[in-house]
Amino acid sequence: DDDDENTWTPLQLAAAQGDLPLVKQLLTQQPPPPQNDPNSAPRGYYGQTALQAASLNGHLAVVETLLRAGAAVDLPGGNNGGRTALVLAAGAGHLGIVRHLVDAAGAEINRPAHRYNGRTALQAAAEGGHVAVLRWLLARGADVNARPAGNRGRTALQAAASEGHDAVVELLLQHPDRVEVNAPAVRYQGVTALQGAALAGHRATVRRLLAAGADVNAPGGQYKGYTALDAGAD
Template identity: 45%
Template sequence: MMGDKLLDDISSTLRERVFFAARDGMSLTLYALLYEKTTDDVDELLNSDVCCDGVKCTPLIAAARHGREGAVRILLEKFRPPVRLETEGTVKFDEYVIEGATALWCAAGAGHLGIVKRLVRAGANVNHATKTLSTPLRAACFDGRLDIVKYLVRHGADIHKANKYNNTCLMIAAYKGHLDVVQFLLESGARVDERALCGATALHFAAECGHAAVVCALLERNAHILTNENGMTPLQCAAERARASVVEILAARPEVTRAQAIEAFELLGASFANDKEYYCIRMAYQYLHRAMTMRYDTRYGLLLKKPADPIAAYDNWKESTTLEEVERLSGDAHGLHMEGLAVRERVLGRTCPDLPHPVVFRGAVFADEARFDRCLALWRHALLLRQHNSVSVVKDLLRFAQVFSQMIHIGIELPLAQVCYVLEACAEELRRGTERLEKPQTNHDPDALLVCKLTFMLFYRRCFF
């Protein structure tokens, strides 16, 4: 019994030594460890997974992931068979954990052209996908490696093969802003108006990320301005993300109506007024003013605004309806902030999943200024919007717990009405979580109920202990 355990330990140690020699590019050591071993021993050493730092894969996959071409060459030339090309493993790329990745997928995703060529010449399947149906070509498109993209396509990679979300290679290249890859895929016959499961096209992804050159390339290939599952066009996506250069391009398109262009400029100005990353009060005023000027341009006929009813969370702000009212906002930061929030809600509608983000941001600014009444009003509105759209509010509840804790710490009495509202929201989230567990759907997280329970406990502890 002791002898069997000792043999297992020796085998495990040798397997790890082989793995690390391959991963670290120690080619001579790798060869020495495998030299004169029986075929069965080599098969065991090279085709068994080794777990290390969240990675679980074979020596070949590790060598391909880390660009150890010498180690890959030895494994392919000296030990194939028994080394297997299509074995899958779990690897890490930045903050992403990739399950079901082959050596070729890793080499393509990490940008190691030499290893890609060796693996393909050895017979690796260029369309072998991961658990999420990501192919080596998609991995290369994500990284913007045109050389690898071209090589894979020339050797049979399917440019139309999409991942589990029906997100194509063209879409990921457009999202990442890799213009040369986008152009090559289009020239190779990529379908420009293909839709992901969320209804978005490559034009949506390029527009929302502000890749103006990619947007132009797609439009030159007759990309259409379609709507996604939330009813948003690429123009609206660009305006909502404060992508001014893309908005200018798309708003000038002949298929975009004057009314659509005006609303896009309004939304762009509103986004600049409350965007965490692209906040610019000058640009906010500029585009709100421009939109109102367009509304009153007598050359094309008046397009007067019909603002929605004032919203209490936005200080019951009444949107500007004339050029004079907009001009009074010049230099009034608070007014532009509230105008922006009101404009966003009118243009995007309460069902838009992106609507609450700037509301939360503006509330956080008020919290930093210790204006907790304004903060709580905005966050409550954001929470209401998310629950209205059946979106998880776990992060919102934790946010309330943090600000309540802060208020207690500095000696400010908690508003009972707000606390009761948040507790009711906790209970509602638990109820919905229970329903999701009892009647699970494909887009529901099976751990949702547990997260909700932990959130409620954390909320309670932070506020009352």
Template identity: 35%
Template sequence: MIVNNWMAAPALAATLLTSCSASSGAIAAEQLQQAAEKGDSRRVEALLGQGADIDNRDADGRTPLLIAVRAKQIETARTLIDAGADVNAKDRMQDSPYLYAGASGQNEILRMTLAHGADLRSTNRYGGTALIPAAERGHVATVQLLIEAGVDVDHINNLGWTALLETVILGDGSSRYVDITRLLIAAGADVNLADAEGVTPLAHARQRGQHVIEDLLRKDGAH
């Protein structure tokens, strides 16, 4: 019996060590997430140096980088990206650091993600590229960045809308939406690409009294 206990001791010790290691890893992961949200770059660096998993997930599937992007912590996002964080890692809502930066108009972070392997074809929960919500929310400079990066200007989301259609349908026709319309047309957007019900951007602009946008579309051959 004594022999059996002696033989079982190493196995027990290994089990306890594994349990402690897992517990320590969970604590480090939570601390990294908290530091990312607070913008504590020094703490982030320290935790990474101690071996914390850079792409660990919280209960919502968000990585520390996505947490930092959502909290608009630019320098902390930079620290994580430079350390190799995945700019395309999606949470349960299908947001990634790249997609969220584009949708929210965080251009400095967006540039970082583009420089570190952002997947221009990745889509959000609506089936849209980063360009579509950027256009819909009136982020002119963001739209320009994404066009220059090579995002497909005629991508159609699950609603049957392109970036141009969302600019008209969900925009208010103000100067920023006029500027976005100009950018999309200059980038070669199909001005006659209709929505799922066959309604064209021109028809939508006319219905909404967006006269400047209507004129721009007409000049580019819209009908």
């Protein structure tokens, strides 16, 4: 069933598991069956291409092999999030894979976030608290204020603040391209940076954001929206 989130091709499964010998065997099988195409579309709600699966799980050798076999670097993932290989690697903190996807394969650093629960590469790194990945992406021109997904999206600062990643928050606040401290909450389940920190109880983050000019009375998202005071009261 193509709608089954567990419906993966053999190549996608081998890539996810980091089984390099099997990946090579499948790619060289003759005549090549359609399911061994490195660009077979992800199936189901959370599906991934072979390259996305290898990138998420940190298998650099598999990533390199798939790229040599013609894997397209910027294909979107399944319906929920539509995350590219670069976004998945950044969110998992795999700096070596992030660098390879950009430098060797030309992955688009500022590719817009998928409309539903998507992230840019920088937003994903910030959400995961991966400072080294974040620094590298910023040095390569990642947009610190990139627009978040309209549905459950967060800017890089909103994501870092909501997760309590103070080192990431500080890095973003000190960036030469002034980060938007009061970037508005997205319409569906969105929060400002201050609201996200208050809702999660990250007091040090709240204090730092207030010192940076965060608006305590900013409205939240239109669905389940909070002001910072509402969030703190919860």
